[in-house]
Amino acid sequence: MRLPRVLRGGPLVVGSGVVLLVLVAMMLAPGAFTRRDPNAIQFLERLAPPSFAHPLGTDESGRDLWARVVYGARPTLAAAVSLIVIAGAFGSLVGLLIGAAGRTADLWLMRVTEFFLAFPQIVWALAFATVVGRGLVSCVVALAITWWAQYARLMRGQVLVHREREFILTARALGQRQWRILLFHLLPNCLSPVLVKATIDVSLAILLLAALSFLGVGAQPPLPEWGAMVTIGRKYLLDYPWYATFPGLAIFLTVLSFNVLGERVRDVLDPQSRVGERA
Amino acid sequence: MTLVLKRLPLLIALLAAISAAVFTLTQFLPGDPAFVAAGGGEATPEMVAHARERLGLDKPLWVRYLYYVGNAVRGDFGNSIVNRKPVIDDLRTYWPASLELALAAIAISALIGIPLGLASAAWAGRWPDRLITPASVFLGSMPVFWLGLMAVLVFYRQLDLLPAGGRLTVGLAPPPTRTGLLLVDSLIAGQGRLFADALRHLILPAVILSVISLAMITRVTRAAMLDILHEDYLRTARAKGLSEGVVLFKHALRNASVPIVTIVGLQLGQLIGGVVVTETIFSWPGLGLYAVTAVENQDYPALLAFTLITTAVYVTINVFVDLLYPLLSPVTRR
Numbered sequence: 001m002r003l004p005r006v007l008r009g010g011p012l013v014v015g016s017g018v019v020l021l022v023l024v025a026m027m028l029a030p031g032a033f034t035r036r037d038p039n040a041i042q043f044l045e046r047l048a049p050p051s052f053a054h055p056l057g058t059d060e061s062g063r064d065l066w067a068r069v070v071y072g073a074r075p076t077l078a079a080a081v082s083l084i085v086i087a088g089a090f091g092s093l094v095g096l097l098i099g100a101a102g103r104t105a106d107l108w109l110m111r112v113t114e115f116f117l118a119f120p121q122i123v124w125a126l127a128f129a130t131v132v133g134r135g136l137v138s139c140v141v142a143l144a145i146t147w148w149a150q151y152a153r154l155m156r157g158q159v160l161v162h163r164e165r166e167f168i169l170t171a172r173a174l175g176q177r178q179w180r181i182l183l184f185h186l187l188p189n190c191l192s193p194v195l196v197k198a199t200i201d202v203s204l205a206i207l208l209l210a211a212l213s214f215l216g217v218g219a220q221p222p223l224p225e226w227g228a229m230v231t232i233g234r235k236y237l238l239d240y241p242w243y244a245t246f247p248g249l250a251i252f253l254t255v256l257s258f259n260v261l262g263e264r265v266r267d268v269l270d271p272q273s274r275v276g277e278r279a
Numbered sequence: 280m281t282l283v284l285k286r287l288p289l290l291i292a293l294l295a296a297i298s299a300a301v302f303t304l305t306q307f308l309p310g311d312p313a314f315v316a317a318g319g320g321e322a323t324p325e326m327v328a329h330a331r332e333r334l335g336l337d338k339p340l341w342v343r344y345l346y347y348v349g350n351a352v353r354g355d356f357g358n359s360i361v362n363r364k365p366v367i368d369d370l371r372t373y374w375p376a377s378l379e380l381a382l383a384a385i386a387i388s389a390l391i392g393i394p395l396g397l398a399s400a401a402w403a404g405r406w407p408d409r410l411i412t413p414a415s416v417f418l419g420s421m422p423v424f425w426l427g428l429m430a431v432l433v434f435y436r437q438l439d440l441l442p443a444g445g446r447l448t449v450g451l452a453p454p455p456t457r458t459g460l461l462l463v464d465s466l467i468a469g470q471g472r473l474f475a476d477a478l479r480h481l482i483l484p485a486v487i488l489s490v491i492s493l494a495m496i497t498r499v500t501r502a503a504m505l506d507i508l509h510e511d512y513l514r515t516a517r518a519k520g521l522s523e524g525v526v527l528f529k530h531a532l533r534n535a536s537v538p539i540v541t542i543v544g545l546q547l548g549q550l551i552g553g554v555v556v557t558e559t560i561f562s563w564p565g566l567g568l569y570a571v572t573a574v575e576n577q578d579y580p581a582l583l584a585f586t587l588i589t590t591a592v593y594v595t596i597n598v599f600v601d602l603l604y605p606l607l608s609p610v611t612r613r
Contacts, residue, residue: 012413114289115289115292115293115296118289118293118590118593118594118597119293119297119590120551120552120589120590120593121552122551122552122555122556123551123552123555123570123585123586123589123590123593124297124586124590126555126570126571126574126582126586127297127301127582127583127585127586128300128301128304130574130577130579130582131301131304131305131579131582132304203420207420207422207423210422210424211422211423211424211552211556214422214424214556214559215555215556215559215571215574216571216574216575217574227422227424230422230424230425230428231424233428234428234560237428237431237432238431238432238435238436241432241436244425244428245428245429245432248422248424248425248428248429249425251422251425252420252421252422252425255420255421255422256416256417256420259416259419259420260416263416
């Protein structure tokens with residue numbers, strides 16, 4: 001059996017693919033990876049070092065860290081992916097409509113997106129989540145409020161490139177309705193850079209959301225989100241170093257895999273692109 | 280100049296929007312400031328009503344917002360809920376620490392990142408490149424706060440080489456304040472030991488903070504150099520017998536500088552987020568730690584002021600980056 005094209009590209013790419021598969025499996029069926037309950041408190045075994053019974057050790061309430069890392073895959077990834085899906089879908093839609101709409105609307109869009117692009121993300125999310133209420137959902141909302149603008153600009157650029165191409169003119173000449181042309185002819189041809197950006201952006205989203213958890217406005221205990229676990233582990237860093245180490249390692253491996261695969265997707269979809277400019 | 284004027288509306292719109300959003304949201308929080316100001320539990324309804332009038336809380340929302348903006352423009356951001364001191368005084372105390380940290384970090388990432396990017400472009404596809412490029416992806420994938428904690432484990436706990444936090448060893452008196460930057464102040468005062476101590480405290484936070492931008496600067500330098508390495512003028516420079524170093528550093532780097540400066544400048548803005556995280560890890564007494572403390576204590580005046588000031592700084596940096604283009608590249612001169 002041959003690997004799909006995206007995965008052909010050296011051990012790093014294959015490894016990243018494996019990591020992501022394992023993550024998806026952890027999200028869907030965490031019970032297959034551990035038989036322990038991530039929230040089962042056992043004070044007698046608190047802050048135990050890694051061992052056969054607890055491969056990654058235990059936390060301050062004696063909860064199994066491996067189980068918490070496994071069950072943490074779901075909130076950590078779900079938040080990041082839904083942030084990018086919301087921002088990406090909304091932004092692309094706006095970009096598509098505006099790109100097709102004409103000069104005046106276009107000028108306005110550029111103004112508005114410039115405004116949202118200028119938001120300092122972490123600072124804004126910190127303020128927003130403090131006031132609205134801490135938690136992953138607030139952080140996702142806060143970041144989505146600014147993030148969509150990047151997709152709107154990307155999509156608009158794509159629309160401008162493809163709008164005057166022959167197949168669109170043909171569709172128009174054949175008397176197709178405007179919305180049909182937009183959805184079935186223009187959109188599919190504009191999507192590939194958006195997908196590349198979305199893959200890489202998931203990794204950025206994981207990092208940002210984890211940082212917000214670390215600052216205390218993201219995921220709240222006892223939710224086993226990785227960033228929040230590192231945050232609590234920090235209190236025990238010097239004497240029980242495994243506590244903060246392993247959840248952080250999980251973030252690192254996940255983000256790395258998304259970055260490697262994102263770049264690979266880019267190479268496959270658009271062989272001419274070079275490493276570098278990230279919007 | 281025209282560019283500054285063109286960007287001014289954006290800056291004002293941003294500040295107005297962010298302040299209005301955060302201000303409005305704070306007004307709908309549970310808890311009644313007038314009740315608290317009137318003395319809490321023992322306050323009679325009349326006292327609460329009086330306090331409400333005194334604080335201007337009986338006015339409509341937009342009037343209160345305009346009051347807030349009017350005061351903020353004059354540098355009055357209200358008093359901190361926690362220590363009752365004017366927020367602006369606190370900001371004045373804390374900002375030099377953040378500036379020192381951010382400057383050190385951007386210097387480190389530019390001094391290391393640009394040569395690394397140059398090297399990997401000059402030897403594109405060969406071993407320096409195949410080492411540097413994956414390494415930059417690796418670094419860029421690390422959560423900064425985790426990397427910081429790991430650095431504390433290694434350099435403080437295991438090796439005992441560097442301190443784990445703060446700006447000076449406890450017990451040392453800081454130098455007389457001139458700039459607020461401890462490295463500069465201790466030099467001005469001629470206190471070598473103090474300088475060394477401040478430097479030792481600065482190393483870990485600055486290096487960790489630089490990691491975010493280091494990866495990005497390396498990648499952009501590489502890409503920008505690759506774009507121009509095959510230009511005719513470089514071949515000419517080589518043909519007339521200039522050394523490879525002169526060709527790379529004087530001829531190529533100068534022409535690749537526009538995207539590099541853009542990224543360095545934008546990183547300076549992104550750094551603000553990183554500063555908040557890094558200061559939290561290393562208990563660095565700057566604006567970021569101040570903001571996080573304000574978040575913990577629900578100290579809204581402090582948080583609002585921090586948000587407005589960092590936004591202003593962020594946008595201003597971007598404007599300055601735009602102003603640098605014409606200096607660097609004659610093509611963009613009009």
